Amino acid sequence: MTIHDLTLAELRARLDNRELSAVEVTNAYLERIAATNPDLNSFITVCNETAIVEAQAADQALAAGEVAPLTGLPIAVKDIFNTAGLRTTCASRILENYVSPYDATAIARIKAQKAVIVGKLNMDEFAMGSSNENSAFGAVRNPWNLEHVPGGSSGGSAASIAAHQAAAALGTDTGGSVRQPAAHCSVVGLKPTYGRVSRYGVVAYASSLDQVGPVTRDVRDSALLLQAIAGYDSADSTSVDTPVPDYQANLTGDLRGMKIGLPKEYFIEGLDDDVRKAITDAAATYKALGAEIIEVSLPHTAYAVACYYLIATAEASSNLARYDGVRYGLRDENAEKLIDMYMQSRAAGFGTEVKRRIMLGTYALSSGYYDAYYIKAQKVRTLIRQDFLDVFEKVDTLLTPVAPTPAFALGEKTDDPLQMYLSDIYTIPVNLAGTCAMSLPCGFSAKGLPIGLQLIGKPFDEATMLRTAHAFEQATEWHKRTPKF
Amino acid sequence: MTQRYETVIGLEVHAQLTTNTKIFCGCSTEFGQTPNSQTCPVCLALPGALPVLNQKAVELAIRTGLATNCQIAPRSIFARKNYFYPDLPKGYQISQFELPVCEHGWLDIDLENGERKRIGITRAHMEEDAGKLVHGDTPETSSNSLVDLNRACTPLLEIVSEPDMRSADEAISYLKKLHQIVVYLGVCDGNLEEGSFRCDANISVRPYGQEELGTRAELKNLNSFRFIKQAIEFEVERQIDLIESGGKVVQETRLFDSNTGMTRSMRGKEDAHDYRYVPDPDLVPLVISQEWIEEVRATLPELPEAKRSRFVEELGLTAYDAEVLAADRELADYFDASVALAKDAKSCANWIMGDVLRKLKETDTTIANAPVSPELLTGLLARIADNTISGKIAKKVFEKMWQNGQTADQIIDKEGLKQVTDTGAIESLVDEVIAANPGQVAEYLGGKEKLIGFFVGKVMQASQGKANPGMVNQLLKQKLTGN
């Protein structure tokens, strides 16, 4: 047994029966990170010192019998989460040396259970990207093939879990940023329903779309980590005060009577043959497990990407206004006038993609264009949401691809933002609709790159979605494969 | 020349709401604290921080809306007003734009000619205040600007009037009325100098008879009623002169300079921001139930206007007295409490408007802290009514009461001020005075009847003011004329 190959649930059992201590587990992971990070670049900050201190505290809690589900478990978090006393960069030059004075709610919740935070993960700058190439700290590489991207924006989260650098990770998903990299790295990524997990302390990209989600090696771990972070938070007005069920208790493997929809708009031109086959096979597996497979329609799917790039950029253009060099972050000290300080600090601090989206969003909100772009996009969003509510009258879950293709090569799409944007075509509608979805391993391409399937659940019914995912995982071996790394 | 033009004025008032904590975080709103000591991740706009609406601020907005005859929106939304400035930490101000919390209200103002005029209130919306820029005061720091964010994120209600006012006097009348209401309601402390009640004025002129509005200028930096009047009057003159000399008014923001009494251009229309208003995705729509509105309505105090008419119609005060007494909520409460105890509203009004207000002014005290409570005051009035003391003695007693907080009875007893109503005792004093002043008696009998005052004075003096003046008068006349 190698410590870093164990899942959260397996580590839990060994910590509880004292086979392992939290300090041993943490050391094993810190060593693994040290050995692998030069190749992957999945971490921006490794918590070599604080992680040991936290592990010691976890061991004390274990000794005292004060055990929570995450006590002593090594977790890495995307560098978008505010972590008190640690650098929180959002993979941007503008926050390169920013140390946050407070914990995000999701962080506070896992800390309250005495989880051990082993490091802060690389990502696309301000979560804007689908390949993790937009990082001021360099691209992350895919552990399955170092010449390929891990996906984005939570690329570091997915790569680190695939490469066993942490037992689980937290990412964020605004248009597919947890699910798409999870698919590209053959791990499990879950985007909860909007409002299920607090956004407080998560650096905002697009506030009406952002949601925190777990990245794990299997579905049980996903349930475990979601359990820890889900639930109402009075510090986030958009978090929803609705009961959180016991997710692990729902993992029964029972799919009898389950209706799974295949939205026909998701199986169109541009869908890679290997991916199409993997999803078709997955549907067959579900049928064999007793689920009913039904073709359904989400008629407004084609407008989702355009709609997303108006709403997300509009919100981002406003959310990123606070990085002005006045109170914290990068400031051009040579600026003569106030306006120069703003312009030069932001010009130096933001990367190309971030600037592109700020400009797009600013344009969409400008006087004279607002109605034609932003308002129109909001109307389309309502129609897309209604599409999902309509199909959920007929089916319990939707089964779709996560991305049209397996992970593309580094540099392949960096010159073509539009092509890059289209890689999120299957994940974006879920964020616009505000419902939950998850990605899990379902095969490999002819070139040996991972393929993921997406399950889309009813709003606030993560439990049924997890049960559906777990049953597939039990029936297949894909999640057991690890990269030869 | 001025007579050919009609002035059109619309006012925007920013009233700082009297919540203990800020509108979107839990920081204190107390004024005058150490810079940046009242801040947190939310009002510093640290990455990842989120706003949460203060429900108390909503309640105060509803209160103001109801008192200004507005409709309270069952659903209103917060929007971001985007612009860069160092005192605006998020790079946007959270305000309300398309759906404000209050709309379609009005206030009636009294014109000089005794008529009333209704001024429309377009809307009142909630928003957060910005911080403050402080400029260095030493040679080394004079080129620096320091940012104090204690005020950032404190709640404001912006109350926007229709362009219904036609003169500076009307504008002041509206402002004073609005000021009185928000202070009465306790939603705003009304301090103009500290900026808790701020006013911007939109001014334009047009030839009489023209329906279309003239181009307007927006005046800022008006922090007293006097300056507002001055600024409007200056601006109206400026615009008329400009038009008369063949020029054109341009749409711009102008700053009033209280030193020169003039307004000067701050920024023109071409420099106007495109604020790119957008609904704030961090805040859910504000939903206000009818029950909540009714709950707030039930707690509304009687407003000045209602008080005034009650004082006139039910208590028989003059319009002037009613106006003075209703102008301040605590003064009106003091008056009401006094009337409840003494029944005689007129004498209560006279005493409060006379001696009580005078002492407050002399001692720089507020009515709430007056050492003479309504109970004490009406105790004094009772002794006048039952002839225990004269009005003149009462003034002395009142002074003592103010000094030591004792009851009128205690002071009257201790100082022996009880009025002499014993006919025999007064009679002997009268006799003494007549005997001691034969010359004046002769003159009086010779027809100089005015001298009765002289004799009354002498008797009162001899009684140390305690003799009942009515009885003294009567007895003197009897004795002097021998009948």
Ligand SMILES: [Zn+2]
């Ligand atoms: Zn604060």
